Amino acid sequence: MDTRFDGIAEFVAVTRLGSFTAVAAELGVTKSAVGRAVSRLEDRLGSKLLHRTTRRLTLTPAGEAWLEHCLAALDELDRGESALLLARDAPGGEVRIDLPTAFGRLHIMPVLLKIAERYPALNLKVSFTDRRVDLIGENIDLSVRIGNLEDSTDLLARQIGVQHMVIVGAAGYLARRGVPRSWADLTAHDCIVGRRQGNRIAWLMKQPDGSTSRQAVPVKHELQDFETVLMAVKAGHGLTQLPSWMVQDDVRLGALKIVLDGLSGGDLPINVLWPRTKTLPAKVRVTIDGLVQWALGLSSAVA
Template sequence: MDSNIVAGDRFSGMNEFVLSAQEGSFTAAGLRLGLTSSAVGKAVTRLEERLGTKLVHRTTRRLTLTNEGEAYLSSCLRVLNELEETESYLTTGRSEPVGRVRVELPATFGRRHVLPSLLELSTRHPRLDLSANFSERLADLIAEGIDVAVRIGVLKDDLDIAARRLGEQRLVICASRAYLKRNGIPKTKDNLLVHDCIGGLRRTQRAVWLLRNEQGVSEPVDVKVRHELGDGEAMLNTALAGCGLAQLPTWLVGEHLRSGALVQVLDEWTRGEMPIHVIWPRTKYIQPRVRVVIDELVRLSSEGDSGFKA
């Protein structure tokens, strides 16, 4: 079979499909392409026949994507972004970042310490677009098409993922003065099994905090969690409200410790540190749009008040 025909067939209907999905109708896509709505619809139909799957649900009012259509659209947009980026490099001679970068960030840390710098980066590069999600879940970068992620905690060994350490965060245990007045100040690690503790949403049944043992090595210690919250900001507010002890990073609670709104306890056990990394799918060639985001995170981590230092 002629390879040129195969290549041509591979991209046939892609523009029509992408614009139809973005515009929500064949008519609107046709106006942008200079085609009739019928021609656009036929191109998408031929694409579906070649792929052997339905990509769009057609109604009289609007097109909606099937699950397969959503997945195919995501792949098409990545391909088109990379083509645009490469063409920009070839025509200008510079690796100008062009296209959309999907970034996965820890919720509170990402909003406070990462997003402002990424937005400023996008103003310096007007053709760089961002899709940022804030979550504590461990997303599958490759399966979900994520370009860059920031992870707090020890990384698992994964040959498909590249990583660079940005810094670390130090955890402390603290509570409001009102809570400590009502319940007393914990003196030993065992006291955490009788105090009300504020924790994150658990992935396992066991509720643990990271504390140092007698040898100075960090290890998980069982605690009694009364309240579970989905992100650090909510945990902080719950501690400030006098609802229990919380183990939180110094970048989040520092101002409240300095003001006296929160009091640090069990200080001799709680100087555990957690590494912070930027990770991305391993590849021989990193697109400029991804490289510039990684470089910005590395630059940000070197600043003293960036939140990447314990």
């Protein structure tokens, strides 16, 4: 066990108050306990720090030199404690955040930039990945993830939305090829699919009992990037299944139309996650609060 700090508090207090009795009263211990603590310190250092007489205590030359180092160390500890308290109570410093690629760029980054504008002392460090990151192992303050979460005693989560999958096509494409009314109708259509982690992404279909199953579709184009999939669909090359948060603006403007509405499945929660800590730093707290407030302010759940 490291005993380098044993006796230092008693020694510094004795030099400040001038007697073992006064130190004992301040620290709530016995006079003899104070004396033993200082004696153990002297034995460990191999130097006498105090001259003791019946009338007073005075520092030896070694004691004067040691006191200077002790005061410098205590001052540094005080500065460190103040910095920690400031980090806990005042939003500032680096916030390490990991976001899903497309959703993070389109929806979360604008919110983070508004939070950073509100708290100028924040420094954002944002990465974009679609894998499950290890927040603790990779030293990440918080992340946003789409999907069902595994049970964890090390993480906390707050749901900020729901992702719902829809099937869409451009108005011009649907005028040429017709509007599908059932999954069977897709055999007569060009379907554009994405890939994730090397695997082709199947479309998700709702079953009569409310469950969701994967549905194979005839593939015309297979594209790695979802934003490129969206580009191809808007250009009239076929139908695709994408999250509604990705296509909602184009649907509202009429560039895309939803088909097979009610048959497309795959609702998934959108959560913000952060490591469980006894005291949440202010920089993380205001970032989480900002994301939650953004989600609550939406006219409907993020989908």
